[in-house]
Amino acid sequence: MATSPDGELPRVSRGRPQVFISPMPELESPQRQVPDSIMLTGFWYRALPADRIHRNQLHKAMLLEIPLVLGRDRQGQPFALRDACPHRGMPLHCGQFDGEQVECGYHGWRFEAHTGQCQLIPSLTAQQTLKVDRIYAGSYACQEHDQFIWVYVPEPPAAGAGFTKQVEPPTAAPQIQKFSETYKLAYLTADMPVSVDHGMIGLMDPAHGPFVHHAWWWRKRASIHEKQKNFEPIPNGFRMSAHTPSSNSAPYKLLRFYADADSITTTIDFTLPNLRTETIRAGKYWFSSLTTVTPITRNHCRIDVVAAWNLFRWIPFGPELLKFVFAKFVEQDRRTMELQSQGLQHNPHLMLIDDADRPAKWYFELKAAYLEAKRTGSAMKHPIPEPVTLKWRS
Ligand code: FES
Ligand SMILES: [Fe+2]
Numbered sequence: 001m002a003t004s005p006d007g008e009l010p011r012v013s014r015g016r017p018q019v020f021i022s023p024m025p026e027l028e029s030p031q032r033q034v035p036d037s038i039m040l041t042g043f044w045y046r047a048l049p050a051d052r053i054h055r056n057q058l059h060k061a062m063l064l065e066i067p068l069v070l071g072r073d074r075q076g077q078p079f080a081l082r083d084a085c086p087h088r089g090m091p092l093h094c095g096q097f098d099g100e101q102v103e104c105g106y107h108g109w110r111f112e113a114h115t116g117q118c119q120l121i122p123s124l125t126a127q128q129t130l131k132v133d134r135i136y137a138g139s140y141a142c143q144e145h146d147q148f149i150w151v152y153v154p155e156p157p158a159a160g161a162g163f164t165k166q167v168e169p170p171t172a173a174p175q176i177q178k179f180s181e182t183y184k185l186a187y188l189t190a191d192m193p194v195s196v197d198h199g200m201i202g203l204m205d206p207a208h209g210p211f212v213h214h215a216w217w218w219r220k221r222a223s224i225h226e227k228q229k230n231f232e233p234i235p236n237g238f239r240m241s242a243h244t245p246s247s248n249s250a251p252y253k254l255l256r257f258y259a260d261a262d263s264i265t266t267t268i269d270f271t272l273p274n275l276r277t278e279t280i281r282a283g284k285y286w287f288s289s290l291t292t293v294t295p296i297t298r299n300h301c302r303i304d305v306v307a308a309w310n311l312f313r314w315i316p317f318g319p320e321l322l323k324f325v326f327a328k329f330v331e332q333d334r335r336t337m338e339l340q341s342q343g344l345q346h347n348p349h350l351m352l353i354d355d356a357d358r359p360a361k362w363y364f365e366l367k368a369a370y371l372e373a374k375r376t377g378s379a380m381k382h383p384i385p386e387p388v389t390l391k392w393r394s
């Protein structure tokens with residue numbers, strides 16, 4: 001095969017820099033890429049399941065290596081503060097909370113729970129004129145949706161001490177799309193001892209299915225077959241276009257109770273920083289999920305799956321069956337990543353190959369484009385210029 005002047009293999013589609021239409025030549029060496037585990041600020045993140053946060057109590061959490069204290073006021077409204085007193089860094093979760101103000105356990109400074117504004121410094125005498133209300137504990141915008149408490153992590157991360165007020169988030173926290181008045185909701189959560197990048201690319205990776213997610217009631221390795229899926233760019237991410245789910249996918253098997261195979265469609269979106277949304281529709285029935293991979297520290301993430309649906313009303317054990325299936329998948333992924341983390345300790349070279357790892361490449365390109373846009377202050381340049389078809393066996 002002729003090589004171009006710079007020694008590279010000729011590109012398949014001349015005039016277009018991206019070889020998205022045709023697969024890369026088989027022998028082109030796979031791209032080597034080590035996830036950088038940069039954690040993106042300027043986004044909403046799921047902090048904790050809502051049912052773990054109780055009124056008038058303080059709970060510890062961590063997002064992007066920022067220690068947080070979460071709670072609910074007397075009315076049940078959630079709040080999030082940086083878990084470090086602006087006086088001398090004492091963790092605020094060790095203090096007292098009366099349903100309105102958080103009192104530090106060291107010198108008793110008191111902070112309004114939602115704004116972080118200091119209300120009282122007990123050591124001040126009547127003659128001392130320090131302006132108490134100019135002092136703030138770091139405080140974060142906080143919303144409750146679909147069984148989770150979401151916290152907005154601004155950029156740069158709010159300072160732990162001093163005079164910084166809460167940053168107003170530009171958007172509301174993400175929510176699950178719902179298509180009827182009544183529906184059910186359930187969540188699953190699992191800690192993964194790997195970076196958010198490995199968590200994310202594990203989530204978008206189609207090739208591990210037959211090896212990790214096998215079960216007698218679902219699929220065997222022998223069920224591997226060639227697949228072809230269309231992808232398109234969407235703001236901050238990409239979409240696996242609406243298609244009939246693979247015949248060996250679990251939701252599909254469940255949905256066949258409800259509708260003709262042909263009328264079932266599923267759409268999957270991946271968007272920065274960490275979101276995977278899946279929408280399955282079968283006539284008037286629907287199933288929607290929002291999965292997030294939350295960076296806790298640079299080497300540790302948490303996967304939260306929240307699903308909403310109006311299915312399974314007349315199937316005995318419907319919701320339980322669904323939870324069982326998803327719990328099994330999440331546990332298989334968790335176990336795999338636990339083992340993977342052992343291999344990653346020694347910092348091996350890693351590969352991303354076409355086409356099965358193309359979504360992972362896009363994820364890294366999207367992240368790089370987002371950071372570049374932030375650095376230059378210009379609009380984000382989307383790395384996927386046009387719809388693409390990917391092929392793999394799984
Ligand atoms: S460290 Fe919190 S009041 Fe002094
Ligand atoms: Fe998986």
